[in-house]
Amino acid sequence: MRIEIDKNIFKKFLELESKRLLFRKISLNDSIDMYRIRSDDEVLKYLDIHRIESNNDAEKWIQHVWEDFKSENGITWGLL
Numbered sequence: 001m002r003i004e005i006d007k008n009i010f011k012k013f014l015e016l017e018s019k020r021l022l023f024r025k026i027s028l029n030d031s032i033d034m035y036r037i038r039s040d041d042e043v044l045k046y047l048d049i050h051r052i053e054s055n056n057d058a059e060k061w062i063q064h065v066w067e068d069f070k071s072e073n074g075i076t077w078g079l080l
Contacts, residue, residue, distance in 0.1 A: 010072040023077035026065055030078055031058040 016023040026034070037043055038052035038061075052058050068074040 005072065005074075007072050009075065010069060013069060013075075016077070022080045024080065026062050026076060026078040028059055028062055031055050031062060034058040034061065 013025045015025070032055055035052050035055045035058040038049060038058065044051060052061060065074075065076040068076065
């Protein structure tokens, strides 16, 4: 089964806000936090994601997330 994504969502990266959360674009300024989260064994035991081994790996992952958006393959938000 193939799921088609409405390509109109890729025209502009939208920020979404609820009463408690802000969904925003992840930036390279988030790399240290992403490294801390995605290298924590306690976090990883609940998520099916790969471990990030360094801040440099976190920056590469963020750039990959941006490329997914630019190539209209996916959207990954940072949650605050």
